[in-house]
Amino acid sequence: MNPTDSFAGISGELVDGRYSENEEAAVANQNQRMLRVRIGEPFFARQGAMVAYQGNVDFAFEGGGASRFIKKALTGEGLPLMRCSGQGDVFLADLAKDVHLLKLENSALSISGKNVLAFSSSLEWNIERVKGGSMLTGGLFNTLLRGTGWVALTTDGPPVVLNAAEAPTFADTDAIVAWSANLQTSLVSSMKASALIGRGSGEAVQVAFSGPGFVIVQPSEGIQFPVA
Known part of the structure; x- marks a missing residue:
């Protein structure tokens, strides 16, 4: 059946098939800013990220357990x-941000919670402290995904993927999206350059990465509010 038959009497680029559902794979980018998941096994998604669905789908709250709840409250x-x-x-989808799909094969990815869109239930997840940081520095806790499966993450604009094995790599804490969990991390503060590095106020802090792996950085540091 021609996909446009059900739009008899209506024509135009919106109904000529180019925006039809992507049927290439069970989990795939519908377009640059939307993900389509054909449910086989259950999966997890960010609350509020569903923009449409077809079929008999059940959505249930996923609390993550008492330990994750405590970590969320503390961090x-x-x-x-x-x-x-x-x-x-x-x-x-999430606020029309760019959507990227990654597949993990017995691997691990450290990802900022605000950049997680969805992931397969086969992956283990937890909230963990970034090595080299402390509770007092703040903002240095990430979501760790481990195992075999898929994860969809979002970026606020087209990202850059840096190979940390090529040279010492540093990134603003608010612009980092994710990194290979095997990378070594530490904190670097730039007190004298605080007015030049990053968009925050006060002491500038970056995460330093080293080792074989990659770091994903987005061209945005989030919503900035003027200092009173």
Whole structure:
């Protein structure tokens, strides 16, 4: 059946097939800013990220357990999740940010909770302190995904992927999206350059990376508020 048959009497680029559902794979980018997941096994997605679905799909709150709840309260690293199950297709997006799909094969990825869109239930996840940081520095807790499966992350604009093995690599804490969990991390403060590095006020702090692996950095440090 021609996909446009059900739009009899209506024509134009929106209904000529170019925006039809992407059927290439069970989990795939529908477009640059939207993910489509055809449910086989249940998966986790950011609460509020569902923009449409077809079929019989159930959405349930995923609390993550008492230990993760305590870590979230203490660290501020929030990852509000819902469990998606049933039969059908789910379309996910987050404020029209760019969506990127990664597959993990017995590997681990450290990712900022605000950049997580969805991931397969086969992956283990937890909130962990970034090595080299401390509770007093703040903002240095990430979500660790480990195992075999897929993860969809978002970036506020087209990112850059840096190879940390090529040279010492540093990134602003608010611009970092994710990195290979095997990388060595530490904190670097630039008191004298605080007015030049980053967009925050006060002491400038970056995360330093070393070892074989990559760092994903987005061209945004989040919403900035003027200092009173």
